[in-house]
Amino acid sequence: xxxxxxxxxxxxxxxxxxxxxxxxxxxxxxxxxxxxxxxxxxxxxxxxxxxxxxxxxxxxxxxxxxxxxxxxxxxxxxxxxxxxxxxxxxxxxxxxxxxxx
Amino acid sequence: xxxxxxxxxxxxxxxxxxxxxxxxxxxxxxxxxxxxxxxxxxxxxxxxxxxxxxxxxxxxxxxxxxxxxxxxxxxxxxxxxxxxxxxxxxxxxxxxxxxxxxxxxxxxxxxxxxxxxxxxxxxxxxxxxxxxxxxxxxxxxxxxxxxxxxxxxxxxxxxxxxxxxxxxxxxxxxxxxxxxxxxxxxxxxxxxxxxxxxxxxxxxxxxxxxxxxxxxxxxxxxxxxxxxxxxxxxxxxxxxxxxxxxxxxxxxxxxxxxxxxxxxxxxxxxxxxxxxxxxxxxxxxxxxxxxxxxxxxxxxxxxxxxxxxxxxxxxxxxxxxxxxxxxxxxxxxxxxxxxxxxxxxxxxxxxxxxxxxxxxxxxxxxxxxxxxxxxxxxxxxxxxxxxxxxxxxxxxxxxxxxxxxxxxxxxxxxxxxxxxxxxxxxxxxxxxxxxxxxxxxxxxxxxxxxxxxxxxxxxxxxxxxxxxxxxxxxxxxxxxxxxxxxxxxxxxxxxxxxxxxxxxxxxxxxxxxxxxxxxxxxxxxxxxxxxxxxxxxxxxxxxxxxxxxxxxxxxxxxxxxxxxxxxxxxxxxxxxxxxxxxxxxxxxxxxxxxxxxxxxxxxxxxxxxxxxxxxxxxxxxxxxxxxxxxxxxxxxxxxxxxxxxxxxxxxxxxxxxxxxxxxxxxxxxxxxxxxxxxx
Numbered sequence: 001x002x003x004x005x006x007x008x009x010x011x012x013x014x015x016x017x018x019x020x021x022x023x024x025x026x027x028x029x030x031x032x033x034x035x036x037x038x039x040x041x042x043x044x045x046x047x048x049x050x051x052x053x054x055x056x057x058x059x060x061x062x063x064x065x066x067x068x069x070x071x072x073x074x075x076x077x078x079x080x081x082x083x084x085x086x087x088x089x090x091x092x093x094x095x096x097x098x099x100x101x
Numbered sequence: 102x103x104x105x106x107x108x109x110x111x112x113x114x115x116x117x118x119x120x121x122x123x124x125x126x127x128x129x130x131x132x133x134x135x136x137x138x139x140x141x142x143x144x145x146x147x148x149x150x151x152x153x154x155x156x157x158x159x160x161x162x163x164x165x166x167x168x169x170x171x172x173x174x175x176x177x178x179x180x181x182x183x184x185x186x187x188x189x190x191x192x193x194x195x196x197x198x199x200x201x202x203x204x205x206x207x208x209x210x211x212x213x214x215x216x217x218x219x220x221x222x223x224x225x226x227x228x229x230x231x232x233x234x235x236x237x238x239x240x241x242x243x244x245x246x247x248x249x250x251x252x253x254x255x256x257x258x259x260x261x262x263x264x265x266x267x268x269x270x271x272x273x274x275x276x277x278x279x280x281x282x283x284x285x286x287x288x289x290x291x292x293x294x295x296x297x298x299x300x301x302x303x304x305x306x307x308x309x310x311x312x313x314x315x316x317x318x319x320x321x322x323x324x325x326x327x328x329x330x331x332x333x334x335x336x337x338x339x340x341x342x343x344x345x346x347x348x349x350x351x352x353x354x355x356x357x358x359x360x361x362x363x364x365x366x367x368x369x370x371x372x373x374x375x376x377x378x379x380x381x382x383x384x385x386x387x388x389x390x391x392x393x394x395x396x397x398x399x400x401x402x403x404x405x406x407x408x409x410x411x412x413x414x415x416x417x418x419x420x421x422x423x424x425x426x427x428x429x430x431x432x433x434x435x436x437x438x439x440x441x442x443x444x445x446x447x448x449x450x451x452x453x454x455x456x457x458x459x460x461x462x463x464x465x466x467x468x469x470x471x472x473x474x475x476x477x478x479x480x481x482x483x484x485x486x487x488x489x490x491x492x493x494x495x496x497x498x499x500x501x502x503x504x505x506x507x508x509x510x511x512x513x514x515x516x517x518x519x520x521x522x523x524x525x526x527x528x529x530x531x532x533x534x535x536x537x538x539x540x541x542x543x544x545x546x547x548x549x550x551x552x553x554x555x556x557x558x559x560x561x562x563x564x565x566x567x568x569x570x571x572x573x574x575x576x577x578x579x580x581x582x583x584x585x586x587x588x589x590x591x592x593x594x595x596x597x598x599x600x601x602x603x604x605x606x607x608x609x610x611x612x613x614x615x616x617x618x619x620x621x622x623x624x625x626x627x628x629x630x631x632x633x634x635x636x637x638x639x640x641x642x643x644x645x646x647x648x649x650x651x652x653x654x655x656x657x658x659x660x661x662x663x664x665x666x667x668x669x670x671x672x673x674x675x676x677x678x679x680x681x682x683x684x685x686x687x688x689x690x691x692x693x694x695x696x697x698x699x700x701x702x703x704x705x706x707x708x709x710x711x712x713x714x715x716x717x718x719x720x721x722x723x724x725x726x727x728x729x730x731x732x733x734x735x736x737x738x739x740x741x742x743x744x745x746x747x748x749x750x751x752x753x754x755x756x757x758x759x760x761x762x763x764x765x766x767x768x769x770x771x772x773x774x775x776x777x778x779x780x
Contacts, residue, residue: 020269023306031301052274053309060293061301088279089313090291093137 011042011076012062018048018055018082026058040065046077046100051085059086063094072096111152112205113387115161118145118152119201120454123194126187127456131471134175134182142190143172147290149197151257151316151344160200167223168193186229193222257289258326260315261340266308268336275309275337281329286319316344390483393443400433400440401631401720407433408717408741434718437631444484448526448535449477451486455497459522462501469508469519470501476526481533485605485625489535492598496537496621497522499595504541504619514616516540529702532607532649533627538620544613546570552579571611575599606735608701608752624702624752634719634738636746637697637710640686643746644710645719645738650699650751654713657694668707670698676758677707683733683757704755717741721748733757 012033016022034040040062048055059073066073074096075082086092125142146169153161168190174180260282264275282288294312298304317326323341330339407430414426452474463470505511505520512518525536546567553559553573565573573579577596602609607625626632626647634645655670667674677696696707719738724731735750 020274020307023269027301027304027306034301052269053276053311054269054306056276056293057298057304057310058306060295060298061304065301085276088276088283088288088291089293091293093140 009037009039009042011044012038012040013044013046014048014058016047017050018058019050019052020054023054023058026055030058030062034065040069040073041071042074042076044076045079045082048082049079051082056085056089056091059095060091074098076100108156108204111156112201114152115149115201116198118149119194119198121145122149123191123457124453126191126194127460129182130184130187130191130460131456134187136176139172139175139182143169143176144290146172151290154344158204161197164193164197164200164223167226171226171229183229186226189222189226189229193226196222255318255320257344258317258319258323259340259342259344260313260317260326261338261342262313262315262330263294263338264309264311264333265336266305266310268309268333269307271336273333273336275311275313275333278330278333279313279315282315282317282326285321285325285329286317288315289318290314290316388443396440397444397631400437403433404437404631404718404720405739405741409743410741412741437718441482441631442480444482445480446483446486447477448479448481448486448533449474451490451493452477452524452526454490455493455524458494458497459501462498466502468501468505470505471519471521473521473523474525475523479526479528479533481526481625481627485533488601488605489623489625492601492623493524493535493537495595495598497524500537500539500541500619500621504539504543506542510542528627529624533625535623535625536620537623538618540618543615543617543619544571544574544611545615546613549573568610568612571613574611575609606750606752610702631718631720634717634748635697636714636717636740637695637708638712638714639680639684639710640688642684643714643740643744644680645717645746645748646697646699646708646751647748648716650701652698652700652705655696655698657696657709670696670707675705675707677709678754678758679709681709681711699751699754701752701755704759706751706755706758708749708754719746719748 010033012030014026016026018026043059043062051059059075063073072095075098077099078086078097083092083097086095122142122145125138125145128138129142146165150162150165150169153159153165171180171186171190175182175186180186262275262278268275279288279291292314294314295310297312298310304310319326323343326341327339330337407426411426411430414422417423455472455474459470459472500522501520505522506514508518511520521540523536523538525538527534549570550559550565550573553570553576554561554563556579558573558576558579559565575595575598579596599609602623602625605625607623610622610624611619612622613619633648635648635651636643636645638644667676669675675698681690691711694709694711695713696709697713698705698707700706717740721736721738723736724734728734732753733750734747735753736748737745738748740746
């Protein structure tokens, strides 16, 4: 992973479902990527179909990291299931959403 | 705790909720209604309704119910947030504020009836938002009705869920239980409590840290709700309390419980339920301001006592004692700093109220004006924030009324028709700067000068800088407005603004570009109570200046001559004041003198003194009324030895140095200072 200046920072990518089964690995990866200057303001969820409480916790941590950097976490290509879960928990307003073409 | 005791908590909460609703509505008016904002307003209205129901405040319940219903129709796309509707809603919040204030003022809650203005408003709201009269009307005409009138047996419950960390490992997902709830009722409100989530490094991703507070509406009984969590019983703490139970007297105990739960929430969260989840994460405790003031006073005493201990320790020449005393004073310093930060509040709260003021004034004037706020997170002392509000209102109104030109004139000048008023705040070397600026026509320098000469404020042949000319506007009795509107006349009241700012030991400066706009800059000290000071001596008497204003100390080269009021500091011109002369000491000068260079904003000044005594913590005691008119001195402090030192008013001294002609006016200062030094 390369680190560039602000404009070229990599989005944070979660590469599989954000459930408790993957949570421990994903947390390690998250620590690693944030250390490598990945941008918590852009979170790539293209490959995340399902999410549970463990995944929500990770997203909240990312959200706080984005806030700490003075921004808002933008979830890219969030699946309907992810959005539904965030809506259920009234957390939609904590994030921004965007779809890549 | 009974219901009455919890009422003040409700009032504070209600004020906050109403403020948030107002802010949301204003945002809708300015930028159009987006879903998030409407949702936020809805949530605030809903929380307010729930809380008011708990206290049996039916006028608020029935009123908010209609607003809530209207907002819900907007949310579901059944009606649009028109400008009319927004304006009505703003009026509605005004009405609610009035009702809440009436309750706060000790108005009889039970006897409170819907005021006629409220009824009218409701009627208009119903028409505009097309709220069917039977649903809303029922509530309004039957004030004792529960907050949720839809079905007779329907009830609202507050479900508090705290999961044990292992719940995920045990193969259970809390989310599925929440989803299950929606199969037999409606989740009205849900808060995710994230306070237990550790920082990323310490996070165990397989542990559950989240808690949930759920407002749930269902026709089912309590047992059904409990049953929903049966599988997870072992792995969570479950609390279920019925809402609105306070209304019935037979349920007194449950009501108490509910009130306690509610007030606990309020106390722990600061801003309950409203806004989004970030509000819950900000854990705050409400403390009475008096208690804080008492604490600060005590710390002031502690510092004085500590200073005298230090002095005694250094005299006693006991190494142990000195060491212990210095450790103590370091701790006192830390305690002081953290106590002072308790009093610090962000200026954003004050700033955000200006959205409403700007909106209303702009309507009155028929101008299109946007408010832009920056630096809202700048912190300053609570007392300062409270007292700066009125001057700011005046300045903003001034800018809108007189600064900003009518739209036609703006177009002629090639400016956008929508004008801009800006509020800005930032920290700058131990002081806080607050700016009110506009992109209007600027101040007509010639007219100001002509008027000042006419009023005899300056001599006809006076040569003044731009800054000095603009400062004339703030002289008492000055006004350039040929027509004074009901809002303000530029100049009228500016002297009041100035004296208000000076009471806070601050200063005010005006910059203006013809055709481009005006900026009023207020510079205030960070705190009013305790400062880090720098102590110096002239003729046996001690003087103190705030340490953060001191730039450097230099020794006065022997034999340097003092012709005029300036001397040469490494090639730069530095105006100076000899304190010895200022305070009319006639004893001979010591062989060596020092210069303390102080800075206030862009001005620098050298103070010539006999000796430098170094840093100290100074507890500022205000001067008595007798000395209130003294220029150049802002207060006094007590030294460790018990002697009194005067705190120099650096802004005023800077002004004296740059206007040497005005020194004669200060004979009072000189007489006064002699009285002071013998206190």
